[in-house]
Every structure is written in structure tokens, then in C-alpha cells.
Amino acid sequence: MTSLLVIGAGRMAEAIISGLVAEEKNIFSSITVSNVSNKDRLSRLKRTYGVHVTQDAISEVASHDVILLAAPPDAHNYLLEQLKEVIDHQLILTVAAGIDPAYIEARLNTRTPVAWIMPNTAASIGESMSTFTCGEYVENHHRTIINYILSSIGESEELSAEKVHDLTAVTGSAPAFLYAFALGLEEAAVNYGVSRKQARKLVTHMLKGSVSMLEHNGEPQQLMDQVASPGGSTAKGLEVLNEQGFMSMLKDAVKATNNHARTHNQ
Secondary structure: OEEEEEEOOOHHHHHHHHHHHHOOOOOEEEEEEEOOOOHHHHHHHHHHHOOEEEOOOHHHHHHOOEEEEOOOHHHHHHHHHHHHOOOOOOEEEEOOOOOOHHHHHOOOOOOOOEEEEEOOHHHHHOOEEEEEEEOOOOOHHHHHHHHHHHHOOEEEEEOOHHHHHHHHHHHHHHHHHHHHHHHHHHHHHHHOOOOHHHHHHHHHHHHHHHHHHHHHHOOHHHHHHHHOOOOOHHHHHHHHHHHOOHHHHHHHHHHHHHHHHHHHOO
16 A cells, blocks of 8 residues: 655645545545644644544655645755655655646756646636646556546646646636626626625536536637627627737736746746
8 A cells, every 4th residue: 555645734635535535545645744733733634534634744744655745835945855864765746836746856866757737726616727737757557546536626637837827817817807807797787786606506507517518529710709799799899809809818827826836936
């Protein structure tokens, strides 16, 4: 059996743990969660998920096969310095934005298997769209573990490190863009006299139905054309979005997100 050490106890760490313990056939014989400063959170995770907890992650490394780094990006340098002294070819995973396999391999011992996985917050309900990329020393049995973890929280797609960098904003950050869009529609609905609760229901189910249409039909342009008859009211609304540079704004938001993730971690 395989054992997992999670260093960090934030929302993403909890989402992954939640997905793993919900699996009928959990490949991990034990899961240990580490957090230096928040005893109360560790206690809650222990009660909720039946995991082991510790405030001293480094002392636990030798007895675990897989190490999942769920710490912030700017904590990785210090963390990897500590791990370098105790690591012995365990599989190292990180969920930190901008921290790719080459970054970790350069800071750890030779031939350490490393992977960078990028879930989004929908992992907490098992609906993440995760991207991932593997380092030079990842073998087939490591891939089995990586795929198992990712399948427990949703869907995944393996890409090159460069593509994970480029698409972090699309799969990882863009849910925030979508929520901003939803909030704008809610505000518009409320301005027409419905309650906030009614507005939330209207917008949420509209989005849910629209996503289902994308899943079943798959062509955004065709779906837009079905809704927006030439010269009709919807077409007028799309005209305003185009005049305001809606598509360009989305592309600029993606670019700004990716640029920040890259420069922040250099």
C-alpha cells in the first residue's frame, strides 16, 4: 500500500483529501496532513476525514511514498530546501501555480520523480478540470498514482509544462471570471426588481443549462447563433459585448493571470 503526506492544509488540500477518502478503493493506506500554524484546522481535518495530522512535516517524509505540496508558491523555495535533506525518491507533487517540474527538480536530489498538478476549486465537489505535467523521472507506476488522485476530484488532461503555464488561467483561474460574469447578471436581474435569491436561481440554472448544451453540442459559435437571431434582441446584446471588447478583455485577463504566475515565482 502507498502512503500520502500532504504539506499544507488549505482549501485545495482539503478538496483533494475529501475526494480521496470518498473513493471506495482508496490506494492510500494512510494520509497525513501537515500544517505548521493552525492546530484547529488540523483537528477539524482529522475529525472530518480520519487522516493523521502533524505540525512537523519533515519528520514524516521518510515514512511516506507520495508527498503533495499544497503550500503557497512563495513558500516552495524554503520547503524544497528542507525536503532536499530528507527526500529519497518519493513522488513529489505540487498544486502551486507557476511551480513546474523543472523548478522542483533543480532544487531536489537527482532523479526525483516530480509532477505539477493544477486543479481548480471545483475539486471540492469532484468537478475539477485539472491540468498536469510530469517531470523527467516519473515512471508508469507514478502515473497510476497521479491519475488516481486527479480522477478522485474530477477530469484531467496531461500537457507539457509550457502548456500548463499557459492554460492555468483558463482552467484554474477562469472560474473566478465566470463568477464575476454571474454576479454581473445577478445585479442586472436585481435591478429589474427580483429578489437576490430569485436572481441567483435564474442565473445559476441558466449557466447550468448552457454548460449542458456545450457538453452535448460542443460548438460555442453554433450555440450563440441558435440563441441570437439576426437583427434580434439577443444579437443587440452581443453587439454591445463586442463593442466593449468582451473577447479581448477575456484574452487580456488570461494573459495577465499567466504573466503574474510566471513572474511571481521566478
